[in-house]
Amino acid sequence: MEIEPIFRDRAEAGKALAELVMQSVADANALVLALPRGGVPVGFQIAQALHADLDVFLVRKLGLPGQEELALGAIASGGVRVLNEDLIDELQFPGQLIDEITAREENELKRREELYRGGRPALAVHGRAVVLVDDGLATGASMKAAVAALRLQEPKRVIVAVPVAAREVFNEFRKQVAEIVCLHAPKHFTAVGVWYEDFAQVTDNDVQRLLGG
Numbered sequence: 555m556e557i558e559p560i561f562r563d564r565a566e567a568g569k570a571l572a573e574l575v576m577q578s579v580a581d582a583n584a585l586v587l588a589l590p591r592g593g594v595p596v597g598f599q600i601a602q603a604l605h606a607d608l609d610v611f612l613v614r615k616l617g618l619p620g621q622e623e624l625a626l627g628a629i630a631s632g633g634v635r636v637l638n639e640d641l642i643d644e645l646q647f648p649g650q651l652i653d654e655i656t657a658r659e660e661n662e663l664k665r666r667e668e669l670y671r672g673g674r675p676a677l678a679v680h681g682r683a684v685v686l687v688d689d690g691l692a693t694g695a696s697m698k699a700a701v702a703a704l705r706l707q708e709p710k711r712v713i714v715a716v717p718v719a720a721r722e723v724f725n726e727f728r729k730q731v732a733e734i735v736c737l738h739a740p741k742h743f744t745a746v747g748v749w750y751e752d753f754a755q756v757t758d759n760d761v762q763r764l765l766g767g
Contacts, residue, residue: 567717568599630703690746691719
C-alpha cells in the first residue's frame with residue numbers, strides 16, 4: 555500500500571500539533587522537552603505556541619547491530635533503560651551484547667547533553683506539566699524510556715505529543731501517560747519518515763540553534 559505524506563516537514567507538523575496541544579495544556583509553567591534530534595523542530599513550534607520553556611531530553615535507541623532501526627530498547631537521561639523483552643527473547647540476543655551496546659550509547663548520550671546545552675544545566679521538571687515531543691512513534695521504545703526517566707523527577711503530569719504514531723503504539727501510550735496528543739495514528743504505519751515530504755536529518759547545529767545555544 556502506497557502512503558501519501560501528510561506533513562511537508564517537521565516545522566509544519568509542529569505548528570499543526572501545537573494547535574492541538576494548546577487545547578490540553580493551560581499551565582503557565584509548562585515545559586516542552588523534545589527528543590533529539592528529530593523532535594526538536596517539532597517541540598520548538600509547540601514551545602513557541604505555549605510561550606513555554608524548551609529543552610532537550612536525551613534518549614538513545616539500542617539498535618540491533620546491522621539493523622539499527624530495529625530497537626532492542628532505549629536509554630534516557632537519569633540512567634533509565636527500557637528493553638524490548640519480546641524481541642530480545644525472539645532473537646535470543648545475549649545480555650552481554652546488550653550491555654555493550656548500552657555502554658556505547660551512554661557515551662553518546664553524555665556527549666550530546668554537553669553539546670546541545672553548552673554547559674547549561676537541564677531545566678527543572680519537578681511539579682511542572684511536561685510536554686514530551688518527538689517527530690513520530692514507530693515502536694515507542696525511545697519515548698517509553700523518556701517517560702520512565704521523567705517520572706523519577708516528579709513532574710505534575712506528562713503529556714506525550716507527536717504528529718504521527720503507529721496506532722498500536724498510540725493505544726499503549728493512552729494507558730501509560732496522562733495524555734497523548736497525536737494528529738494521525740494510522741493502522742498501517744511502516745516508518746515515521748514516510749509521513750513527511752522532507753525528512754532530512756536534523757543536525758547538531760540545528761538543535762543548538764533551536765535551543766538558542
